[in-house]
Amino acid sequence: MPYAHSIGSQRYVFEDLRTLMARATPARSGDELAGVAAQSSAERAAAQMALADVPLRAFLNEAVVPYEEDEVTRLIIDTHDAGAFAPLAHLTVGGLRDWLLSDQADSAALTRAARGFTPEMAAAVSKIMRHQDLILVARKCRVETRFRDTVGLPGRLSTRLQPNHPTDSAAGIAASVLDGLLYGSGDAVIGINPASDNVAQVTLLLEMLDAVIQRYEIPTQSCVLTHVTNTIQCIERGAPVDLVFQSIGGTEGTNRSFGIDLAVLGEARDAALSLERGAMFADGRRGTNVMYFETGQGSALSAQANHGCDQQTIEARAYAVARRFEPLLVNSVVGFIGPEYLYDGRQIIRAGLEDHFCAKLLGLPMGCDICYTNHAEADQNDMDTLLTLLGVAGCSFIMGIPGSDDVMLNYQTTSFHDALYARRVLGLKPAPEFEQWLEKMRITQPGSPDRLVDALPPAFGRMLEHRV
């Protein structure tokens, strides 16, 4: 169905919903590369006005990727919660923005509405929101998940400790794990990107992380970020798998390019749940969020599976995939893909805020890999800006890596120091279970989770004396 908007004598026509959404998207290189971006700033503004007038019901009737061809579309439509949607069903996209910003939309109302939103509705409204809108609404969303500790409580900012090493050296990984723990990092997960996808090697890494977590009684979980089919094999061999990792995208074709479909994700989740490795919490229930997903704008075009959609809309659709499997953690790796998709710091910052907002609106425990590559027009200052904005927005977790330099993947993400900066200036704390552990181990000062103890913590000091 065509959409149109006139400004003066100029009439802008958009042939269908996916085209309207693409033209309304704030400028970025990936949409220009795909040939779906607005041709002028005025066309973009006209598209945003036309989009604001689209009733939310239209998104249930007009799929941006055909229902018959795509299992992600079928997932979105078939699992849509009509009851949660009913109170908002009369709204347009513009009306939804006003409601989200209004005092009616408190945390409880947003939680009730989450399953009534489709990813396309979230993407559409984000396209007519400024940074401050994306921050204000995301901050009101509450999403709590747990395995051995609790991620996403108000006033908390967790970190993934990312101890990568170019050749998976056990000593090298241990050195980065130690560095991270002593800087208060690792409450979201201790997660390694392995250099090798060899199942035997991955199993050894899992055993090593499990032994460290048990020995120091760290209230966190481990993950080796290998392909989901490798993790299934590891579980079959009896490896101690806490979280199952997988990169996911927003179309069936993108997921096929990753070598996955919804069925294999379900199979992996069932396998991980069967291990019952989550902690028992005070309410007598076990932590059962066992999945960890990464996403990122541009992956669908890269796989030539974008169906003429803009990259941000497809990215939001990936969150429907994630939501299906009740993950502990989800993050976009926002600046990793390169300047042909997000050209500079400005585009990376916008995308980071959009991804966080859309995922939170849909009810996901969203974090962000606040990052860039050396061929993007971005630097540490841009990352400081995005980190600060996401901290204000209530981002669930960020990465933590020694000195911002990933020596395995060759990109820059947030450092252990960066996380402490965000916690200090914004008054945020790590997950409560981990906060207590840091204090018990004498890593942080009593009552001050953003102040490190100067002396070497006793448990680690003894070990280091042995070593040095």
Add this chain to the structure above:
Amino acid sequence: MSDAVTKNPWSVLRKHTPARIGLGRSGISQPTSVQLEFQLAHAQARDAVHRPFDHDAVEVAVQALGLPTLQLHSAAADRPTYLKRPDLGRRLDEASRSRLEALEMEGRPDVAVVIADGLSALAVESHAAPFAALLRTALGAGWRWAPVAIVRQGRVAVGDPIGHALGARLVVVLIGERPGLSSPDSMGVYVTWAPRPGRVDAERNCISNVRPEGLALQAAADRLAWLLREARQRELTGVDLKDESVPALAPVNMADSFLLSGD
């Protein structure tokens, strides 16, 4: 270093990893010297991306090996276009296509070597010509070489139209990789059987991180020679040609994880 900086005694563990561990802290922030060192590393990586390709110097170095050369340009006119439009970096511009068409070739070459700036001109300026010399020795006689093409603003797939136009059985692309913070001069090597436009990445074999501090040039040349011989014999490259010359990573040794040693 002023007394406002808290040092980390575990910085001695840096012998186990190139990661930036044990940096110390001013309050909870990175100390001045650490921050400035990072800025320098980023500046070097940025310069590697934007450094103009000294293609003439590479041509002189290749000709000094006794190999004829050919200078070409991709359809990406400049660096900003190159960074935003990967499709243009995979194609040749009009003038380059004409030059290739006008070329008179005697017989069919076994291998066409293409040197492209990619994301680090520094990498190929430093390593491409010495690597070509090592490759020639490693391959030995019995290999007919096409003129070596030197391409500005090129991506890996630009080797496909070049290899096709030259009628080469195999194309080898030497290209500057995305610079890491600690590796601004890393070169990638891609080999493709029966090159023609439209080949996909799954049809290529790749040797990455070629630089003195990474995979040494001699070792990389030996591996490439192995791949070329196998490819010519089996008439394919890509996922079906497993690189059996690659040594597997050493297995993870739990005993090395000092976090688990006895206290």
